[in-house]
Amino acid sequence: MLRQVAEGVLIHQSEFFQTNTVVVRGRAGVLLIDPGVRGDEMACLANDLSDSGQTVVAGFSTHPHWDHLLWHDSLGEAPRYGTARCAATVRDRLSDAGAKARITGLIPPDLVKQVPLDLLGLITCLPAGTALIPWDGPEVRIIEHQAHAPGHAALLIEERGVLIAGDTLSDVLIPLLDLNDSADPVENYLAALRLIEGAADDVDVVVPGHGSVGGADQIRARIEQDRAYLHALRDARVVSDPRIGPSAAYDSLRAVHERQLQNVTRRREREGTPG
Numbered sequence: 001m002l003r004q005v006a007e008g009v010l011i012h013q014s015e016f017f018q019t020n021t022v023v024v025r026g027r028a029g030v031l032l033i034d035p036g037v038r039g040d041e042m043a044c045l046a047n048d049l050s051d052s053g054q055t056v057v058a059g060f061s062t063h064p065h066w067d068h069l070l071w072h073d074s075l076g077e078a079p080r081y082g083t084a085r086c087a088a089t090v091r092d093r094l095s096d097a098g099a100k101a102r103i104t105g106l107i108p109p110d111l112v113k114q115v116p117l118d119l120l121g122l123i124t125c126l127p128a129g130t131a132l133i134p135w136d137g138p139e140v141r142i143i144e145h146q147a148h149a150p151g152h153a154a155l156l157i158e159e160r161g162v163l164i165a166g167d168t169l170s171d172v173l174i175p176l177l178d179l180n181d182s183a184d185p186v187e188n189y190l191a192a193l194r195l196i197e198g199a200a201d202d203v204d205v206v207v208p209g210h211g212s213v214g215g216a217d218q219i220r221a222r223i224e225q226d227r228a229y230l231h232a233l234r235d236a237r238v239v240s241d242p243r244i245g246p247s248a249a250y251d252s253l254r255a256v257h258e259r260q261l262q263n264v265t266r267r268r269e270r271e272g273t274p275g
């Protein structure tokens with residue numbers, strides 16, 4: 001079911017890690033951001049759209065992770081955009097014969113049959129530095145950064161006061177670092193938060209890739225919460241963060257946190273070794 005969060009901006013939430021799909025109404029149809037996870041959910045979304053006389057005229061994936069790269073037949077054949085770096089990463093990771101099997105291994109076993117992979121990652125590359133998503137609707141500004149995944153885009157719909165944060169600023173997920181592609185994943189994440197903070201002055205609604213939609217007061221609070229987590233991780237201080245505390249929404253994040261802590265600690269020790 002679609003829920004309006006601002007004028008002409010609606011969301012559809014998956015049961016899988018509260019993944020948010022965003023629908024933006026344009027003049028000739030809708031822009032669909034991070035289309036969803038389960039096939040039946042995407043089909044339901046396509047139904048809701050056609051019931052209200054809307055077609056999808058453009059898609060966008062905020063970053064090159066499988067749960068943001070899916071698509072369903074019933075959504076049609078609109079171009080699905082991503083930043084140049086996102087598209088290049090998708091190409092690198094999905095072009096070999098073993099790619100689908102690797103992705104299948106990343107999906108929880110109880111979910112895997114419900115996730116359609118045939119149209120995974122068919123991303124149309126936007127030229128590097130593209131500022132706006134090319135489509136006929138409210139301006140959607142691309143704020144590209146390197147937190148969480150290469151070529152990650154936060155999206156700002158200024159005239160509607162909406163920030164679509166991708167996999168940052170979640171109330172349920174701690175910052176998940178890009179430990180594979182980045183020389184300094186913590187600093188990259190902090191830099192991304194500074195960029196987002198600089199753009200978020202007039203934002204009334206923040207939609208994270210996973211978790212609940214927040215109001216104006218939540219934007220600063222979530223930036224500060226992500227930053228506090230990263231500072232504690234960087235400085236090897238005790239992390240006190242409700243997202244990995246006793247009332248956390250997802251228990252599995254504690255193990256993720258431990259892995260991140262070990263990785264960041266190892267990097268620091270390596271740097272501290274002379275020669």
Ligand SMILES: [Zn+2]
Pocket residue numbers: 063065148149167
């Ligand atoms: Zn992700």
